[in-house]
Amino acid sequence: MRNPQLNQDGELQHLLSTEGLPARIMRDILDKAATFLDGSDQPEIRKVPLLHGKSVFNIFFENSTRTRTTFEIAAKRLSADVVNLNIGSSSTSKGETLLDTVDNLCAMHADMFVVRHSQSGAAHLIARHVAPEIHVINAGDGRHAHPTQALLDMFTIRHYKKEFHNLRVAIVGDVLHSRVARSQIHALTTLGVPEVRVIAPKTLLPTMVENLGVHVYHDMAKGLRDVDVILMLRLQNERMQGALLPSAQEYFKHYGLTEEKLSYAKPDAIVMHPGPMNRGVEIDSAVADGPNSVILSQVTFGIAVRMAVMSTLAGGR
Amino acid sequence: MRNPQLNQDGELQHLLSTEGLPARIMRDILDKAATFLDGSDQPEIRKVPLLHGKSVFNIFFENSTRTRTTFEIAAKRLSADVVNLNIGSSSTSKGETLLDTVDNLCAMHADMFVVRHSQSGAAHLIARHVAPEIHVINAGDGRHAHPTQALLDMFTIRHYKKEFHNLRVAIVGDVLHSRVARSQIHALTTLGVPEVRVIAPKTLLPTMVENLGVHVYHDMAKGLRDVDVILMLRLQNERMQGALLPSAQEYFKHYGLTEEKLSYAKPDAIVMHPGPMNRGVEIDSAVADGPNSVILSQVTFGIAVRMAVMSTLAGGR
Amino acid sequence: MRNPQLNQDGELQHLLSTEGLPARIMRDILDKAATFLDGSDQPEIRKVPLLHGKSVFNIFFENSTRTRTTFEIAAKRLSADVVNLNIGSSSTSKGETLLDTVDNLCAMHADMFVVRHSQSGAAHLIARHVAPEIHVINAGDGRHAHPTQALLDMFTIRHYKKEFHNLRVAIVGDVLHSRVARSQIHALTTLGVPEVRVIAPKTLLPTMVENLGVHVYHDMAKGLRDVDVILMLRLQNERMQGALLPSAQEYFKHYGLTEEKLSYAKPDAIVMHPGPMNRGVEIDSAVADGPNSVILSQVTFGIAVRMAVMSTLAGGR
Secondary structure, eight states, rough: OOOOHHHHHHTTOOOOTTTTTOOOHHHHHHHHHHHHHHHHHHHHHHOTTTTTTEEEEEESOOHHHHHHHHHHHHHTTOEEEEEEEEGGGGGGGGGGOHHHHHHHHHTOOEEEEEEEESSSTTTHHHHHSOOOEEEEEEEEETTOOHHHHHHHHHHHHHHHHHHHHHOOEEEOOOTTTTTTHHHHHHHHHHHTTTTEEEEGGGGGGGGTGGGGGGEESSSSSHHHTTSSSSEOOOOGGSSSSSSSOHHHHHHHHSSSHHHHHTTTTTTTOOEOOOOOOOBBBBBBBBTTSSBBBBBHHHHHHHHHHHHHHHHTTOOOO | OTTTTOTTTOOBBOOOSSSTTHHHHHHHHHHHHHHHHHHHHHHHHHHOTTTOOEEEEEESSOOHHHHHHHHHHHHHHHHHHHEEEGGSSGGGTTTTTHHHHHHHHHTTOEEEEEEEEEEEHHHHHHHHHHTTTEEEEEEETTTTHHHHHHHHHHHHHHHHHHSSOEEEEEESOOTTHHHHHHHHHHHHHHTTTTTEEEEOOOSSSSSTTGGGOOOEESSHHHTTOOOSSEOOOOOOOGGGGSOOOOOHHHHHHHBOOOOHHTTTTTTOOOOOOOOOOOOOTTHHHHTTTTBBHHHHHHHHHHHHEEEEEHHHHHTTT | OOOOOTTTTTTOOOOSSSSTTTTHHHHOOOHHHHHHHHTTTTHHHHHHTTTTTOOOEEEEOOOHHHHHHHHHHHHHHHTEEEEEGGGGGGGGGGOOOHHHHHHHHHHTTOOOEEEEEESSHHHHHHHHHHTTTTTEEEOOOOOOOOBHHHHHHHHHHHHHHSSTTTTTEEEEEETOOHHHHHHHHHHHHHHTTTTEEEOOOOGOTTTTTGGTTOOOSSHHHHTTTTSSSSEEEEOOOOGSSSSOOSSSSHHHHSSSOOOOHHHHOTTTTTOOOOOOOOOOTOOOOHHHHSSTTTTTHHHHHHHHHHHHHHHHHHTOO
């Protein structure tokens, strides 16, 4: 079966997952993002006409103001016409099927869909369905994938660490429910990171997670030892009570990233988080705001990476 | 009384209804839409500066993501500044009157209002109230009218059938509650269609519907016989239980468009639907996705028709 | 302590309050607004490129379609990219702090924040927090300030009365809960209005309101005598029942502006209201729509004033 993300010339057709995404395409996106980053703090050159006249539809079946905003800003800086659709309150509630909604938007001559959906596989389903001139970007589907987040994380790592082949990277937290973690693991291994660790209580790890090529730790002291990069995961509020976790306080005690636990890592280790942060739950404020944190750089880089993905899909630059 | 849709030179001032809209103006809009359609699949020429600097306000007192999106896309491809106002959650809930809200938006130097309202006559009321340099487009008012839907339907019919004067057209379904049906009937008769039929159970037909110049059928086999065009109507969910209809299943059995019922029509009959579709209620998937269906073309044509209406009102091209 | 609204060269850095805003800056904004007003009824010259490439974020923690729309229109006429964030339904509900939300938006290279928040001081807090290249406009914070409303009111007064130094101005209504009234009082006194009156029942006046430099009246006949300008305040629905007011009818009888009460003012007095109006509560329709009313001019001038504020902050023109 052909890779659903590539066209027959091997070029990026959709961005659905970092799983199966060739390293050369990831590197091209990171390189292109660097060129957008150069101008991003200067309004005079920040805006480029690469997507002028094109229509980007942000189709959010699951609410996320932050992610929607990053795509909206990226598309507008590329001069696209952007339409935001909050589908929760829309046609699907009128009994229309997902694919009928998509067909309708295609018929409006959309050029690109940015899709967020609570069900794993939704973006793939849409990508298989649309005409070849339409490009789909997965902005998060269920527990499955969030590839632009992973790519901006890779950009951040490369920015601070230059190379991937000599790194030890730890992913900490609720891997079980995290599309971010899955996408990070695939991206890190594809780009040649030799040692990827996951650190979590057993209840927050998928079964057979080792098959993804990661080393499993249940203890922060051991798991963080000598790592170069710490990727914190957000703990969803809804997990904090119930069967999986005793309490937020208990979680913080064992897995919250404090300065003390950070000291196990290399002194120049960088700390990342996809946001929004739960301060005092998965991360202590002293670390979030401390010298090792690159959390806000991730946000800045995220705009450049999303511009790079969109312009790659549109065939520009 | 002067036609409220025309200025004193007989030009289109507002688009409120297809009732009383002169045939020459309908034809001009369809002709202009054809020029927009030509470029619509090419982003390079899709965007035109006809409304550059103008402000289009989408004022939706009744939620409709789909219709709002089509107008938003049309206005942006004309280079207008577009502002979406979901008034349900806004000033009217603060006790302001409809006309005060409108006065305020006028004072912001709006150039065009696209109005959707649950009450019949709302767009007319607004049109009578605004200054002469402001244009109002009715995007659906109560059970009364939805003229851009009817015009895109006329465009679709002309696209596939070339002429109106030799057609037999059937409108099927809940005519009683349908602003779409009313607008279609007025447009079809104005453009010279010699035979317009409505097919529905008695409970879903307005009294005296024959006075609109249509032939009434209660049976699909007879009503669809030898028609060229089938205009399906959406069955509102809220009608499906209660006094008017026994059940969705029962409705589908008698009035749902299946391949079997479609076979009564001419072999090259086109099937249309304003969307969103209830598959298995008013239309069978085999027909919706079949060779006679032009439902998605309607959507594409709808953008071009709305661009044509807006640029006609703005005096362009 | 340095004025938090000015940079070290004494130029406007943020617009947070009319309190402490120098008269020369207010006058500069009014002068600049006049230049924008000149072109505002002509779409050809209405749109200017002063903020091209810049990103304006409308961050509304409290819903206000009307105010958000005026800023959106102003920013779009300056050619900015505008992103609307309705934060009620967003990250803060995911446990993120206000300042983390702000940090994230800053990291997206925002150039300007327009902030509406239900808590007094929110805009100040954000302004103190952001990097020096980012500008904050307070679009209303709690009961504290609404400076663009006050500036557009000053523009309106100057437009009709030419000078400030010879005026008698009355502010009528719920001063206690009104950020508009506070901002008006500071602006009027700064611009040299010699006599500012407030007229309200005791229960709707702040204690020690005289310290703001105003004269207090509880009676419309006395308070309105010979005034040049009447600034009506909106009566919030939630005040109309309960301890502060007997009823809307009773309020209207004593403080509602009728033609009879208006007759106490000078014959050429202007009547203003920030909207949305409660007709029959704080103002009678005969006055709202009468010859002394300049309420809709306020709205028109509001767009020009907001364009002036934004372009002043951005250093343009």
